[in-house]
Amino acid sequence: MKKIAFFDTKPYDQKFFDEVNQRHGFHITYYPSRLDENTAVFAQGADVVCAFVNDVISAGVIEKLKSSGVKLIALRCAGYNNVDLKAAYGSIPVVRVPAYSPHAVAEHAIALMMALNRKTHRAYDRVRDGNFSINGLLGFDMYEKKAGVIGLGKIGKCLVSILKGFGMEVMVYDKIRDEAFAKENNIRYVDLDTLYAQSDIISLNCPLTPETNHMINAGSIAKMRKGVMIINTGRGKLIDTKALIDGLKAGQVGSAGLDVYEEESEYFFEDFSAAVISDDVLARLLTFPNVIVTSHQAFFTHEALINIATTTLKNVEEFFKDGYLENEICYRCEKECRKAKKMRCF
Numbered sequence: 001m002k003k004i005a006f007f008d009t010k011p012y013d014q015k016f017f018d019e020v021n022q023r024h025g026f027h028i029t030y031y032p033s034r035l036d037e038n039t040a041v042f043a044q045g046a047d048v049v050c051a052f053v054n055d056v057i058s059a060g061v062i063e064k065l066k067s068s069g070v071k072l073i074a075l076r077c078a079g080y081n082n083v084d085l086k087a088a089y090g091s092i093p094v095v096r097v098p099a100y101s102p103h104a105v106a107e108h109a110i111a112l113m114m115a116l117n118r119k120t121h122r123a124y125d126r127v128r129d130g131n132f133s134i135n136g137l138l139g140f141d142m143y144e145k146k147a148g149v150i151g152l153g154k155i156g157k158c159l160v161s162i163l164k165g166f167g168m169e170v171m172v173y174d175k176i177r178d179e180a181f182a183k184e185n186n187i188r189y190v191d192l193d194t195l196y197a198q199s200d201i202i203s204l205n206c207p208l209t210p211e212t213n214h215m216i217n218a219g220s221i222a223k224m225r226k227g228v229m230i231i232n233t234g235r236g237k238l239i240d241t242k243a244l245i246d247g248l249k250a251g252q253v254g255s256a257g258l259d260v261y262e263e264e265s266e267y268f269f270e271d272f273s274a275a276v277i278s279d280d281v282l283a284r285l286l287t288f289p290n291v292i293v294t295s296h297q298a299f300f301t302h303e304a305l306i307n308i309a310t311t312t313l314k315n316v317e318e319f320f321k322d323g324y325l326e327n328e329i330c331y332r333c334e335k336e337c338r339k340a341k342k343m344r345c346f
């Protein structure tokens with residue numbers, strides 16, 4: 001029976017994986033700890049390591065996994081910026097779940113937008129305190145406003161269709177164009193400067209890469225419309241948070257909805273309600289009435305968790321059948337391998 005060492009386990013992970021694993025029969029050992037150089041030792045004797053967004057899969061960790069006999073790293077997430085693919089290349093294949101529910105993430109982005117716009121987070125507190133005043137809760141019609149979507153992938157496309165449903169004008173920026181989708185949905189591709197200058201709401205839906213790291217910074221914020229709303233469900237490091245805070249303080253940024261935060265691995269997914277938050281940047285963010293931070297929960301729907309468990313265990317099964325690994329990612333070049341439909345490139 002193949003053994004899986006499962007890191008950063010939460011009760012909901014175990015529930016869904018146990019359910020889906022009834023069809024596979026892998027031996028899964030669940031560890032609450034995150035995977036890092038200190039905890040990699042738990043993988044001793046396992047065939048597969050299953051990891052999530054905040055596990056650190058560095059060269060050092062990969063070296064330890066290799067010497068522990070681990071043959072496969074199965075990410076149960078889409079993003080893989082936390083994996084040193086170069087270090088894994090040639091020795092341990094890395095698989096992921098490329099799409100578990102783009103709808104879940106797009107719908108959460110909308111939830112953040114609507115809450116910030118109509119200030120439902122504040123209204124909720126007010127009425128519970130017997131305050132039925134609506135002063136200060138003024139919103140705006142989404143209809144005919146301009147949205148700028150950065151990254152028109154699976155999530156970006158779901159988001160566009162919802163935004164179009166509001167009757168918004170949508171512009172997008174992506175390195176790769178899908179002209180057919182743009183035509184069909186009546187959206188226009190623009191360059192980043194145009195998107196910054198014209199959007200009332202900007203949503204970040206691209207991956208974190210060296211190119212997108214801190215793409216929202218003091219310079220790009222200065223190019224935006226005064227009072228712009230920024231929504232980030234992508235990755236925390238897409239935004240230079242200190243620059244965002246300066247923008248919020250100056251009123252240049254009107255509001256921000258953040259499901260991800262650049263230093264989130266310290267705090268997100270854990271309960272710190274009885275502790276002191278020592279991250280002053282995060283603490284400052286939490287003081288703004290026009291900022292909503294959620295703890296990387298955009299993916300967190302019933303459907304997405306079933307899909308995550310199903311695809312992850314299917315990836316593992318494929319590996320041991322020694323077949324074509326549909327969801328492998330590799331250092332050599334995603335595009336090259338995908339084009340060749342030959343992900344087992346080493």
Ligand code: NAI
Binds near residue numbers: 152156
């Ligand atoms: P995808 O791979 O389908 O789409 C990403 C799009 O971004 C592609 O169209 C790609 O061409 C584009 N892109 C790449 N580099 C770019 C750049 N420099 N500038 C503009 N666009 C660029 O990915 P998907 O599924 O839509 O997910 C997007 C991101 O959302 C993921 O990389 C991940 O970081 C994040 N995510 C967040 C979740 C959450 O719970 N908050 C859950 C799932 C994904």
